[in-house]
Amino acid sequence: MSDEVRGWLSPKAVAAEAGVSQEFDLSQCVREPIHLLGGVQSYGALVAARSHDAVVDTVSRNAREVLGRAAEELVGRPVTELIGEEQWALARESAEAVAGFPVNSAVIPPENSGPASPPDGPAASGVLSLALEQDGRARLFDVTVHRVAELLVLEFEPRSADRPFVFQSFYPRVRRALQRLQGAAGVTECCEAAVGEVQALTGYDRVVAYRFEGTDGPGQVIAEVRNEGREPWLGLWFPASDIPPQARRLYARNWIRAIADVDDRTVGLLPELREETGEPLDLSGSILRTVSGYHLEYLRNIGVTSSMSVSLLQDGELWGLIACHGDEPRRLTPEVRAACEFFGIALSLQLAAVAEREQADELSGYRRALAALLAQLTxxxxxxxxxxxxxxxxxxxxxxxxxxxxxxxxxxxxxxxxxxxxxxxxxxxxxxxxxxxxxxxxxxxxxxxxxxxxxxxxxxxxxxxxxxxxxxxxxxxxxxxxAPREWAADPARPVRTGPGGERLTPRGSAAVHRATVxxxxxxxxxxxxxxxxxxxxxxSGLLSRRTAYLEARNTELSRTNEDLDSFAHAAAHDLKEPLRGISNAASFIVEDAGSELDATSLRRLTTVGRLAERMDGLLDSLLHFSRLGQVGLRRELLSLDEVVDDALVVAGARLAEQGVTLVRPAALPWLRADRERLREVLENLLVNAAKYAADEGTGERRVWVEAVPVVPPGGDTEVPVVPPGGDTEDPDSGGDGRPVTAVVVRDNGIGIPPDRHEDVLQLFRRLHARGERGGGSGVGLAVVKRIVERHGGRLWLESPAAAPDGSRGGGPGTAVWFTLGGADSPPSG
Incomplete structure (x- = not known):
């Protein structure tokens, strides 16, 4: 099966074809060059002559029966020997007249060009009346004229003597049909009016309007008129395989296609292959063109003897068809075909106008909603x-x-x-x-x-x-x-056993296949x-303005942060010099004149010295805090156990002073962090926890350090710990919901009220008086928070917090959690 066929057929159709025997190859139907079938319907005759010298190039083999001259006598001879100079001139004028006014402006896509595809360009034809001398009398013919490259193609249809065309009786019917059409409000109403008028014009037993779902999709009958006794097709869907791509392309090139008798014997052409092209004459624009055997079998299988289709186009693409079916052979005169063709053009324009009006109304409503939305956004x-x-x-x-x-x-x-x-x-x-x-x-x-x-x-x-x-x-x-649909044939089984064996065998409503799309x-x-x-x-405009605004704000904030860091550093550094002078001056006065001062003055000088020392400590803390924003990080994979041991070199003495025991698991995991900064975090948290550790009633005071897997929302719910307020993913997770490692330091002390959690993380904020709980400047947790955030992590508090063994000791306690950005894994080997 070719790529072209696979690209058009649905996977179900491909599978269905593979599931049947090789008696019928659906891909042959798709590939069939229906414009090069090399034959015409037998009720008329075809003559193609070169327009520049009038020499006959191709003739249908029934020329003797229809025109009175054998095909072999006409090929290679001037066509004027058949129709005369004057009528040849009329034929050329007719072809030139319609050349500037194509009947159909649809253009075949370039990828469909080639031997198996109709040529590009619109199909345009004219009709005139010609007379030929036969047996001593003039016989009248309706002749349709169109061009194929350098050839002028004349298609002769004998005029019926008993059915003369009378404009005065024909025009009122066409005008009434167009008036009904113009009064229709919607697509369905337009099509309902159209099928009724086309039946009145043509006399077919069934006329339906058939709309395609997309350019290569299935179609649905949306309007129908039928004579008594015929099963209804209204609402039924027909598989896309019923009308293959090359047939759709020809429908898009020709407004009308008539088949007088499905049992008609096809008449071949002489020559079968043209010398210039090596192919049969291109019959894309022919009204007499013979019909694909597949299509004829299709029509016979649904009990149709004669048919006509009128193409419905929108923006040059095939939108649908008006399909007419007769129970008996039926030849339409050129005048009736012209009326139906004109009616198809008018219906296409009306459908386009209805669609445009509906779209305009719909778009107007959407634009009102868009205006309200934009007002909210801006x-x-x-x-x-x-x-x-x-x-x-x-x-x-x-x-x-x-x-x-x-x-x-x-x-x-x-x-x-x-x-x-x-x-x-x-x-x-x-x-x-x-x-x-x-x-x-x-x-x-x-x-x-x-x-x-x-x-x-x-x-x-x-x-x-x-x-x-x-x-x-x-x-x-x-x-x-x-979407539930009722199909006239199973779209998954376009090929099934029918009267002719395995063939395209559509069914009507008596064999409806109900399926859900x-x-x-x-x-x-x-x-x-x-x-x-x-x-x-x-x-796009709003986001561009937002981007520009944020860039300006970021630039401003960056400059402000630099100024603040410089100010903090300068303030801490420059204020220390006069502060030392104040402290020294107070000390010298006490030393030199302490014996001469009264008790009150001496106490005040001592207070000045103590405050100067406190100020010096605060300035040291401020200087250290400001430097944290400027010092780069040297991240490496670290053993958390080793860093805890390093932190205990400093914090261990404070824990010993308070009689506090550190509890930790047998082995802590590895983390990727800056060693010095992580050590500083642990020192601050352990010293802080030791201050608040409570006696458990046995004389033992404990703090805990652990590493716990933390899952951002949407991760593994079996892991119980989720950061509070975690409505966004934790930076450590990489945004994929995987658990990350959080370090937690717990105590069982006085705890921190939840409404004060954010306060204690600010610089110089304390929950108690300066002299209580071992004192402190209120900088430690602020330093910890800044280091954690420099690592791309998060820090949060929990209180009350139970100890790992379930005990609470002397108070509700506090747990300080933090994560560090970056992937963590133990070293190999």
Whole structure:
């Protein structure tokens, strides 16, 4: 099977074909060059002559029966010997007249060119009346004229003497039909009016309006008129395989196609292959063109003897057909065909006008909603990303929307499907920047069946617009919307056993196949695509302004931070000199004149010295805090046990003074951090915990240090510890929900009220008087927080906190937790 066939047939159709015997090859139907079948219907005759010298190139083999001259006598001879100079001139004038006014402006896509495809360009033809001398009398013919390259093709149809064309009786019917059409309000009403009028014009037993789902999809009967006794087809769907691509291309080139008798014997051409091309004469624009054997069999299988189809186009593409079926052979005169052709053009224009009016009304409503949405977005603060809870999904009736900007992904509406981010990354290069890409059948576009595991992780519908080529985009998605359908044939089994064996055998309503279409969403309308693009343009401006605003703020904050760091360093450094002078002066006065001072003055001088020393300590703490923002980190993989041992070199003495025992597991894990800074964190936390440790009633006071796995929201729920307020992923997790290591230092002391947790992390903030609980400057936890954040981690408090063994000791206690950014793993070997 060729790639062209596989690319057009659905996976189900390919599988169905593979499941039947080789008596019928569906791919042959798809590949058949129906414009090069080399024959015409027998009720007329064809003559093709070179336009520049009138020499006959090709003739149908029934020329003697129809025209009175044998085909062998005409080929290579001037056509004027058959029709005369004057009528040849009329034929040329007719062809030239219609050349500037093509009947159909549809153009065949370039990829469909080649020997097996109709040529590009519109089909245009004219009709005139010619007379030929036969047996001493003039015989009248209706002659349709069109061009094929350098040839002028004349198709002769004998005029019926008993059915003269009378304009005065024919025109009122056509005018009435057009008036009904113009009064129709919607697509269905237009089609209902059309099928009734076409039946009145032609006399066929059944006339239906058939709309395609997309350019290569199945079709549905949306309007029908039928004579008594025929089963209804209204509402039925017919598989896409019923009308293969090359047939659709010819329908798009010719407004009308008539088959007088499905049992007609095809008349061949002389010569069979043209010398110039090595192929049969191209009959793409022929009214007499013979019919594919597959199509004739199709018609016989549904009990049709004669047929006519009128193409319905929108924007040059095949939108649908008016299909006419007769129970008896039926020849239509050129005048009736012309009326139906004109009617098809008028209906196509009316359908386009109705669609345009409906789209305009729909777009007007969407634009009102867009204006309200933009008013809300532009009223927000410049530094707020205008997306969450803003009504973006509701704007175009989507289930959810997604905004991706750099590393930032914001979702609104329903939770997005798991595979949506991967899907957007996969499709990112399918749409130019600022252009809409949309599909209501994403799994099918990706070649997946709805039941596939990958398809179940995807949205059924997607519409997105890239902001740039860096992956920034705005997207909407929709869930699957299962659609029950009634098929005239099983779309998964286009080939099945019929009267002629395994053939394309459509069924009518007596054999309805009910099935549910899966893997599709509600389609995106043109108006929704337009308003999505308009929102994208407005949001592009908002995001650009936000980016510029944030860049300006970041520059300002960076400069401010530098100024603050410089100020803190200068203040701490420059204030120490006069402070030492004050302390020294107070000491000298006490030494030199202490015996002469009264007790009050001496006490005040001693207080000055003590305050100067305290100020010196605060300035040292401030200087150290400011330097933390300037010193670089040297991250390495460290044994937490070793760093705890280092911290105990300093903190151990304070724990011993307080009679506090440190409890830790047999082995602590490895962490990636700056050794000196991590040691400083542990020193501060252990000293702090020792201050507040309580007597457990046995004379023993304890603090604990542990390492605990922490899971950001959406991770493994079996791990019980989640950072409080964790509505975003922990930086240590890498954003993928994996557990990370948190270090916790606990005590069983007085605890910290929850409403004071943030206060104690600020510089120089204390919960008790300076002289209580061993004193302190109130800098320790602020230093710890800054070091943790420099590592890209988080710090938080819990209180009350039970000890690991479940005891609480003398008070509710406090647990200080922190994580450090970066992957942690033990060294190899």
């Amino acid at each position: 009223s927000q603060a410049p530094d707020a990303l205008p997306f969450p809870d803003s009504g973006v999904p509701e704007l175009i009736h989507a289930d959810g929307a997604l905004l991706i900007r750099g590393t930032e992904t914001l979702a609104t509406g329903a939770p997005p499907p798991e595979g949506l981010p991967r899907l957007l990354e996969r499709l990112a290069d399918r749409s130019p920047v600022g252009e809409v890409w949309s599909s209501d059948r994403v799994p099918e576009v990706l070649g997946l069946e709805p039941a596939d595991a990958e398809a179940r992780e995807l949205p059924a519908g997607l519409l997105f617009l890239p902001f740039n080529r860096d992956g920034d985009l705005l997207a909407w998605w929709r869930r699957e919307l299962p 899966r893997g599709r969403s509600e389609p995106w309308s043109p108006a929704q695509r337009v308003v999505a693009g308009e929102l994208w343009r407005e949001m």
